Amino acid sequence: MYVVTGERMRQIDRFTMDQVGISETTLMENAGTAAYLQIESIVTPESSIAVLIGAGNNGGDGFVIARRLKEAGFDTDVWIIPPLEKIRGTARVHMDIFIRSGHTFFQYEDSQAIFDRAISSSTYIIDTMLGTGVKGALKAPYDRIVEEVNCSRAEVIAVDLPSGLPAEENEPFEQAVKACRTIILQAPKETAFLYPYAEYYGEWTTADIGIPCKAFEACGARSRVRTENEVRASLPYRKADGHKGTYGKGLVIGGSEQMPGAVSLTTRAALRTGIGLVTAALPASITATVTGTATEATCLPLQSNQGEMISESLTGLDLSSYDGAAIGPGMGRSHPLSFSRIFSGFDGLVVIDADGLYHLAEELNAWRDGRGGPTVITPHPGEMARLTGKTIEDVEKNRFSLSRQFASEYKMTVVLKGAYTIVTTPDGRQWVNPTGNPGLAKGGSGDTLTGMILAAGLQTDDFLDGVLNAVYIHGLAADQLIHERDEASITASDVIEQLPFALASLR
Ligand SMILES: NC(=O)C1=CN([C@@H]2O[C@H](COP(=O)(O)OP(=O)(O)OC[C@H]3O[C@@H](n4cnc5c(N)ncnc54)[C@H](O)[C@@H]3O)[C@@H](O)[C@H]2O)[C@H](O)CC1
Numbered sequence: 124m125y126v127v128t129g130e131r132m133r134q135i136d137r138f139t140m141d142q143v144g145i146s147e148t149t150l151m152e153n154a155g156t157a158a159y160l161q162i163e164s165i166v167t168p169e170s171s172i173a174v175l176i177g178a179g180n181n182g183g184d185g186f187v188i189a190r191r192l193k194e195a196g197f198d199t200d201v202w203i204i205p206p207l208e209k210i211r212g213t214a215r216v217h218m219d220i221f222i223r224s225g226h227t228f229f230q231y232e233d234s235q236a237i238f239d240r241a242i243s244s245s246t247y248i249i250d251t252m253l254g255t256g257v258k259g260a261l262k263a264p265y266d267r268i269v270e271e272v273n274c275s276r277a278e279v280i281a282v283d284l285p286s287g288l289p290a291e292e293n294e295p296f297e298q299a300v301k302a303c304r305t306i307i308l309q310a311p312k313e314t315a316f317l318y319p320y321a322e323y324y325g326e327w328t329t330a331d332i333g334i335p336c337k338a339f340e341a342c343g344a345r346s347r348v349r350t351e352n353e354v355r356a357s358l359p360y361r362k363a364d365g366h367k368g369t370y371g372k373g374l375v376i377g378g379s380e381q382m383p384g385a386v387s388l389t390t391r392a393a394l395r396t397g398i399g400l401v402t403a404a405l406p407a408s409i410t411a412t413v414t415g416t417a418t419e420a421t422c423l424p425l426q427s428n429q430g431e432m433i434s435e436s437l438t439g440l441d442l443s444s445y446d447g448a449a450i451g452p453g454m455g456r457s458h459p460l461s462f463s464r465i466f467s468g469f470d471g472l473v474v475i476d477a478d479g480l481y482h483l484a485e486e487l488n489a490w491r492d493g494r495g496g497p498t499v500i501t502p503h504p505g506e507m508a509r510l511t512g513k514t515i516e517d518v519e520k521n522r523f524s525l526s527r528q529f530a531s532e533y534k535m536t537v538v539l540k541g542a543y544t545i546v547t548t549p550d551g552r553q554w555v556n557p558t559g560n561p562g563l564a565k566g567g568s569g570d571t572l573t574g575m576i577l578a579a580g581l582q583t584d585d586f587l588d589g590v591l592n593a594v595y596i597h598g599l600a601a602d603q604l605i606h607e608r609d610e611a612s613i614t615a616s617d618v619i620e621q622l623p624f625a626l627a628s629l630r
């Protein structure tokens with residue numbers, strides 16, 4: 124499933140019409156019919172339905188939906204918001220088909236008082252006023268209507284986008300329909316995965332309107348949602364004759380006297396994700412704490428000062444016997460630590476997280492040319508803000524484009540965490556992760572994910588599959604936990620203990 128901007132969707136529509144030969148009239152018929160089939164499975168025969176129709180093609184979809192609802196015998200009122208002469212092109216074609224099929228409508232401008240009563244007495248409102256063509260703040264009368272719709276008790280079902288909401292990141296908006304559900308046409312728009320926009324969608328589904336994959340590829344769509352099927356298909360299997368070396372030998376570098384738990388979580392998560400062998404390189408004084416909770420790990424005690432490792436302890440590390448390393452969890456920030464040089468000669472997977480990202484930001488230029496092996500960074504928005512010199516607000520507003528810029532500039536795979544984590548490769552491919560819940564917004568979640576990424580990345584032929592699977596399964600484990608427990612009380616340790624079950628559910 125691709126994720127698009129409004130502009131990309133327009134290009135894809137155009138390609139489908141001009142190069143594939145499916146006319147806009149057919150696409151609109153498909154869109155309206157696909158949306159109708161979903162609406163029909165939601166509404167009941169007793170429902171009273173108001174379809175609100177705008178001037179553009181979103182309104183055109185509305186005429187098809189209204190025609191199908193009326194033909195099926197649902198109690199449906201159709202409200203055309205703009206003056207009739209504003210409805211042109213393909214939307215006009217479907218308005219004419221609606222009229223010639225013998226159906227009637229109301230015009231908002233003629234009967235506002237009746238409109239107000241209809242809005243307050245309808246069980247369902249189908250919002251087909253504005254879609255991807257919206258520009259800027261809502262103009263009259265849409266501003267007033269959106270407010271009225273949002274105050275009504277009706278269940279609001281938006282088509283493609285809640286009216287007023289932009290399709291892509293970093294677009295300002297003041298007002299939009301707050302839908303209970305949104306039926307998105309063909310491909311989710313970026314804002315379905317970005318807050319605060321995402322809240323306006325309510326629950327959402329997609330409706331296939333017949334646009335071929337070729338159109339997405341030809342128009343350069345590069346963002347997708349990671350699907351469960353993709354995760355299942357790329358999960359590594361244990362070979363009958365495998366041994367511990369077959370599943371990766373990883374080094375976790377981190378920990379401090381102040382934060383001994385982080386490296387412990389990373390190490391345990393790596394073990395639960397199937398790594399063959401894991402070693403924790405950490406200040407000597409905390410080895411007992413870590414081995415006490417991650418019995419299966421071996422330790423590499425490092426020199427420390429005031430409870431934190433020092434630069435010399437890192438330069439002495441011999442990475443030659445490891446397939447990959449994760450650096451950062453709980454390592455502290457008191458001493459300057461440079462690790463670009465030790466990793467530049469290492470061709471295994473490197474995952475950088477937490478305090479590792481703090482130190483990375485100090486020597487970013489040294490990473491610009493990439494390394495022999497893949498580098499994965501896992502920033503939360505605050506860490507991404509520091510790496511890019513932006514504010515957290517800027518990062519949250521531009522999650523797709525900033526990740527893409529950074530991944531390309533520093534040749535790293537960026538795992539930008541948050542609700543709907545986005546994974547971006549240096550060549551600009553992007554995946555939005557659909558799993559996870561607010562229970563993960565707690566200390567220790569990131570440390571767990573880092574261990575999972577290291578372990579999963581070492582077990583798949585393409586490390587990227589491992590990264591994407593780790594992100595998906597981390598969220599899935601949390602989703603499974605909240606079936607029986609309260610979101611607020613799940614911990615990173617609970618997530619780690621759930622991993623065997625989450626993995627089993629994907630086999
Ligand atoms: N994805 C597909 O393949 C298909 C999508 N379809 C639907 O078409 C819309 C996009 O249609 P478009 O005509 O480009 O735009 P809209 O319908 O969203 O609206 C244009 C309309 O709105 C007026 N307008 C713009 N900004 C404002 C504002 N701030 N306040 C008030 N009015 C505004 C503008 O003047 C125009 O009149 C897409 O979302 C799908 O629903 C098709 O069905 C074909 C297949």
Ligand SMILES: [K+]
Pocket residue numbers: 181250251252253254281282283284285286
């Ligand atoms: K809409």
